[in-house]
Amino acid sequence: MSKRYHESDIPEAAAALKRGELVAFPTETVYGLGADATNVTAVGKVYAAKGRPSDNPLIVTVADAEMVGQYATITPLAAKLMQAFWPGPLTIILNILPGRLSMKVTGGLQTAAFRNPDNALTRKLIATAGVPIVGPSANTSGKPSPTTADHVLHDLDGKIAGVLDDGPTQVGVESAIIDLTVTPPAILWPGAIGPDELEPLIGHVDTAAHHVGQNEAPKAPGMKYKHYAPAAQVVVVDDPAQFSAAVAWAKQTGQVFGLLATDAILAQYPTIPSYSLGKDVQSAAHALFAGLRWFDLHPDVTLVLAQAFSKTELSAAYMNRLLKSAGDMHFQG
Ligand code: TXA
Numbered sequence: 525m526s527k528r529y530h531e532s533d534i535p536e537a538a539a540a541l542k543r544g545e546l547v548a549f550p551t552e553t554v555y556g557l558g559a560d561a562t563n564v565t566a567v568g569k570v571y572a573a574k575g576r577p578s579d580n581p582l583i584v585t586v587a588d589a590e591m592v593g594q595y596a597t598i599t600p601l602a603a604k605l606m607q608a609f610w611p612g613p614l615t616i617i618l619n620i621l622p623g624r625l626s627m628k629v630t631g632g633l634q635t636a637a638f639r640n641p642d643n644a645l646t647r648k649l650i651a652t653a654g655v656p657i658v659g660p661s662a663n664t665s666g667k668p669s670p671t672t673a674d675h676v677l678h679d680l681d682g683k684i685a686g687v688l689d690d691g692p693t694q695v696g697v698e699s700a701i702i703d704l705t706v707t708p709p710a711i712l713w714p715g716a717i718g719p720d721e722l723e724p725l726i727g728h729v730d731t732a733a734h735h736v737g738q739n740e741a742p743k744a745p746g747m748k749y750k751h752y753a754p755a756a757q758v759v760v761v762d763d764p765a766q767f768s769a770a771v772a773w774a775k776q777t778g779q780v781f782g783l784l785a786t787d788a789i790l791a792q793y794p795t796i797p798s799y800s801l802g803k804d805v806q807s808a809a810h811a812l813f814a815g816l817r818w819f820d821l822h823p824d825v826t827l828v829l830a831q832a833f834s835k836t837e838l839s840a841a842y843m844n845r846l847l848k849s850a851g852d853m854h855f856q857g
């Protein structure tokens with residue numbers, strides 16, 4: 525049995541980390557799976573607990589920007605972004621100093637991804653432990669990322685010392701990842717912070733990197749793996765106006781199907797099993813992973829029609845995850 529830690533248990537959770545055990549932690553995006561980033565054995569346990577392929581590098585989660593300087597070169601551009609967006613949902617890839625981080629953390633790359641989450645309990649946990657912690661999302665590899673401590677325990681109970689519970693996360697999709705080791709800087713994963721916020725500060729950023737063609741090598745190793753996939757087939761409905769046609773099509777497949785959509789759409793289909801995305805893209809990003817997990821608890825549902833969003837930066841982040849969960853399948857109206 526894994527423990528559920530609260531704020532007053534931070535010294536106990538930090539001691540577990542220092543002993544080389546795994547402690548899941550809250551962030552503003554999704555829950556992470558923590559281990560002492562300077563302890564190779566502890567880092568190895570993260571891959572085993574998640575079932576994560578060993579060539580997929582881990583984010584290094586820090587209590588503050590100073591902690592980064594012990595492991596990587598902080599360029600003027602990096603300093604600018606840290607100043608503007610940390611703590612917050614922007615992960616920054618930098619060139620590492622030789623010999624400071626294990627290959628188990630970097631996947632053998634000469635770079636590492638650094639993140640300073642906007643969660644006071646987690647920053648206190650790291651500061652108490654006195655070491656950075658690796659922090660992949662705290663889910664079984666391939667499953668939706670966890671946005672509550674319950675999701676973490678559903679996937680990892682018995683495999684970790686415990687989870688620091690700070691309630692549901694706020695943003696709901698993972699941090700944006702920006703690679704500062706290339707020119708121009710490249711966004712490898714879209715998140716809540718995008719070019720609109722970044723470009724006024726650092727000039728042009730390349731946003732093409734996360735659209736990986738079929739035979740291309742992905743820039744972030746994690747891009748090549750199956751992601752967020754629930755047991756049911758997810759089908760993306762690109763335009764809300766297509767929902768009635770999509771529902772008619774789903775009926776005619778003979779499968780039990782469900783809806784993942786906003787309240788305005790769900791109100792029209794009161795008898796279909798459904799999970800609400802709330803009212804807009806903000807609530808949808810917050811609810812997406814919980815919704816995908818909810819359908820896994822209803823195995824009779826084998827097909828899920830899911831609503832698309834467009835236009836905003838957060839929509840790009842939401843769509844990136846939704847399309848992965850759907851294996852890129854769209855409803856063809
Ligand atoms: O919001 C988040 O970023 C969450 C919370 C827990 O902090 N973390 C997270 O980590 O989602 P993870 O491991 O599930 O996704 C991180 C992605 C992976 O696709 C990985 O391949 C990529 O970042 N990555 C890590 N280090 C990298 C590096 N040095 N170069 C390129 N990609 C890297």
Ligand code: MG
Pocket residue numbers: 660661669
């Ligand atoms: Mg992940």
